[in-house]
Amino acid sequence: MKTSKKEKLSLFKKMLTVRAFEQKAGELFQQNLIPGFIHLSIGEEASSIGTCSVLRTDDYVASTHRGHGHMIGKGADPRMMFAELFGKATGYCKGKGGSMHIADFSVGILGANGVVGGGFPIMVGAGLSIKLRKTDQVGVVFFGDGAANRGTFHEACNMAAILKLPIIFLCENNLYASTTPSEYTLAGGSVAGRAGGYGIPGHVIDGNDILEVRNVVEKAVAKARKGKGPSIVENMTYRYRGHFEGDPQKYRSTDEIDTHRKTSDPIERFKKHLQKEGILTTELEEKIKKDVTKLIDEAVQFGQDAPLPRPEDALEDLFVNP
Amino acid sequence: MSNRELSCSTALREAMREEMERDDTIFIIGEDLVAHGGIFGQFEGLPERFPGRVIDSPISETCIVGSGVGAALTGMRPVVDMHFADFVTTGMDEIANQMAKIRYMFGGQAKIPMVLWAPDGGGLSAAAQHSQSLENWFVHIPGLKVVAPSEPSDVKGLIKAAIRDDDPVIFFQHKRLFAQTGHVPEDEYIIPIGSAAVKRPGKDITILTYSRMTYLCLEAAEQLAKEEIDVEIVDLRTLKPLDFALIAESVKKTYNVLIVHEACLTGGFGGEIAARIGEELFDYLDAPVMRIGAKDVPIPFSPVMEDFVLPKVSDVVEGVKKVLNR
Numbered sequence: 001m002k003t004s005k006k007e008k009l010s011l012f013k014k015m016l017t018v019r020a021f022e023q024k025a026g027e028l029f030q031q032n033l034i035p036g037f038i039h040l041s042i043g044e045e046a047s048s049i050g051t052c053s054v055l056r057t058d059d060y061v062a063s064t065h066r067g068h069g070h071m072i073g074k075g076a077d078p079r080m081m082f083a084e085l086f087g088k089a090t091g092y093c094k095g096k097g098g099s100m101h102i103a104d105f106s107v108g109i110l111g112a113n114g115v116v117g118g119g120f121p122i123m124v125g126a127g128l129s130i131k132l133r134k135t136d137q138v139g140v141v142f143f144g145d146g147a148a149n150r151g152t153f154h155e156a157c158n159m160a161a162i163l164k165l166p167i168i169f170l171c172e173n174n175l176y177a178s179t180t181p182s183e184y185t186l187a188g189g190s191v192a193g194r195a196g197g198y199g200i201p202g203h204v205i206d207g208n209d210i211l212e213v214r215n216v217v218e219k220a221v222a223k224a225r226k227g228k229g230p231s232i233v234e235n236m237t238y239r240y241r242g243h244f245e246g247d248p249q250k251y252r253s254t255d256e257i258d259t260h261r262k263t264s265d266p267i268e269r270f271k272k273h274l275q276k277e278g279i280l281t282t283e284l285e286e287k288i289k290k291d292v293t294k295l296i297d298e299a300v301q302f303g304q305d306a307p308l309p310r311p312e313d314a315l316e317d318l319f320v321n322p
Numbered sequence: 323m324s325n326r327e328l329s330c331s332t333a334l335r336e337a338m339r340e341e342m343e344r345d346d347t348i349f350i351i352g353e354d355l356v357a358h359g360g361i362f363g364q365f366e367g368l369p370e371r372f373p374g375r376v377i378d379s380p381i382s383e384t385c386i387v388g389s390g391v392g393a394a395l396t397g398m399r400p401v402v403d404m405h406f407a408d409f410v411t412t413g414m415d416e417i418a419n420q421m422a423k424i425r426y427m428f429g430g431q432a433k434i435p436m437v438l439w440a441p442d443g444g445g446l447s448a449a450a451q452h453s454q455s456l457e458n459w460f461v462h463i464p465g466l467k468v469v470a471p472s473e474p475s476d477v478k479g480l481i482k483a484a485i486r487d488d489d490p491v492i493f494f495q496h497k498r499l500f501a502q503t504g505h506v507p508e509d510e511y512i513i514p515i516g517s518a519a520v521k522r523p524g525k526d527i528t529i530l531t532y533s534r535m536t537y538l539c540l541e542a543a544e545q546l547a548k549e550e551i552d553v554e555i556v557d558l559r560t561l562k563p564l565d566f567a568l569i570a571e572s573v574k575k576t577y578n579v580l581i582v583h584e585a586c587l588t589g590g591f592g593g594e595i596a597a598r599i600g601e602e603l604f605d606y607l608d609a610p611v612m613r614i615g616a617k618d619v620p621i622p623f624s625p626v627m628e629d630f631v632l633p634k635v636s637d638v639v640e641g642v643k644k645v646l647n648r
Contacts, residue, residue, distance in 0.1 A: 125390060
């Protein structure tokens with residue numbers, strides 16, 4: 001697909017936004033200002049932003065515990081995201097969800113999920129709903145290499161395939177399921193390689209190349225929109241941070257992380273492309289970075305200033321009709 | 323007024339047909355629905371009447387339940403057929419962690435107008451994995467409404483309420499009651515979720531029960547009437563939310579309580595009701611609250627053993643006498 005200069009700059013800004021959001025979230029977590037635990041996707045920005053960039057607002061996304069990028073990619077407001085991370089009353093989930101259950105239904109995010117592989121069956125239902133309502137929406141279910149070994153993955157791929165549901169199974173293969181290498185957990189060695197068993201297309205791609213992500217996902221989306229059924233896309237990527245913030249990461253070396261960062265950082269690679277195309281000047285880059293910093297600083301401020309929920313608010317929002 | 327009698331199965335089917343005609347966002351998904359209208363024939367005729375809205379699924383219970391959640395989140399009103407209530411175990415994450423929690427976790431952004439229809443109960447020599455009464459598992463999980471009707475008119479009125487409810491409802495329907503007949507009004511009606519009903523008024527003792535045990539208790543009450551013991555039977559119909567007001571009203575009249583359910587005694591719903599009566603109505607009790615439930619073993623296959631394990635009319639008769647010290 002063709003990507004205009006303007007679109008490219010917007011993609012670049014969004015990738016920087018995700019990274020700045022997560023770096024800031026990591027800092028605040030280390031300062032004990034964010035309770036609980038958080039999972040960062042730093043290093044995976046081409047996958048989240050590239051994928052979401054080919055979706056419409058009314059398309060659905062089922063996100064994961066590592067879902068800040070999906071939220072920002074789909075158009076969620078970083079201010080309400082930070083408010084949620086701080087456990088505040090004006091956060092996306094009024095402080096009831098936190099990072100792991102962040103959601104914005106107004107932009108089609110059906111929620112991050114604390115259960116690995118929990119999004120698959122939900123997306124099958126959303127796909128079924130699209131089919132029954134006869135709209136041309138599509139749904140993307142993000143998941144990691146670890147989730148590909150859940151039974152939900154098999155049931156959902158099979159069901160989506162036989163019912164020809166408009167779903168893209170979007171694997172963000174960052175090589176580790178928590179602490180366990182996918183090399184060890186993944187029979188057959190590839191998630192998308194399993195697509196053949198369901199008679200649907202499977203693509204393994206360089207998930208750190210945002211333009212490739214866009215190209216491939218866009219084709220899968222177009223196919224799904226036409227009623228031609230689901231696809232699996234496996235974005236090969238890498239996370240620089242631990243599984244969770246505070247993860248001692250005994251399962252890999254700092255050398256390994258540095259190598260990935262130096263050779264395949266999605267933002268650096270896209271920046272080089274933009275410079276080569278003459279789209280990004282040093283001044284423009286500085287301006288974009290300044291805008292992003294301002295956006296994130298304001299979002300953090302909004303979150304910090306936001307009111308705490310009343311303790312008894314814990315009793316609200318369980319039922320529509322209690 | 324007509325005296326028309328329907329079976330529980332027909333009452334369910336009639337309600338489904340009326341609801342699906344009224345609202346085209348309602349659909350049914352589950353295994354073996356299209357060819358036979360479900361394995362109990364419970365949805366017979368609906369696949370032909372509503373093409374595309376009764377959907378056969380592969381044997382993928384996790385995905386069946388989860389697809390209900392996803393469809394409900396995106397504007398539909400799914401009725402998910404669990405095949406046998408026992409198979410909830412295969413979709414348990416979708417029930418306990420998704421269906422029950424999604425609205426709350428997301429701060430009320432979403433609603434899940436979904437019914438999980440689960441045929442449960444023993445008495446059919448269906449053995450350990452097709453005979454259970456698991457309702458109390460779900461009572462324990464905040465975010466779910468739990469319904470377990472007995473007679474056909476309640477089945478019809480409550481399934482309609484469940485479908486129209488914007489929250490997830492688990493609807494247990496006892497397999498042994500599919501053929502049970504009873505009067506079902508012709509005119510449109512709804513029975514609100516959370517309302518119990520006095521199925522037999524009496525003054526000496528309150529029996530709190532639900533589902534198939536209601537019929538068993540009615541039979542026991544007839545026997546006890548011959549011995550001049552006047553039993554009041556309250557059919558809870560909904561376990562969550564619980565109609566404790568009606569329970570209290572009855573207890574304040576009879577001062578004696580026996581709880582009867584088909585589920586195993588230990589950890590069953592009876593313990594919860596007994597505790598609440600103890601906490602809130604102690605001054606109205608003439609005797610300790612007693613419970614009757616199945617013996618604490620899996621349901622065995624051979625009829626002689628199954629009959630032994632499940633509560634019987636004679637157990638209820640004895641239980642009443644024990645509470646009344648007679």
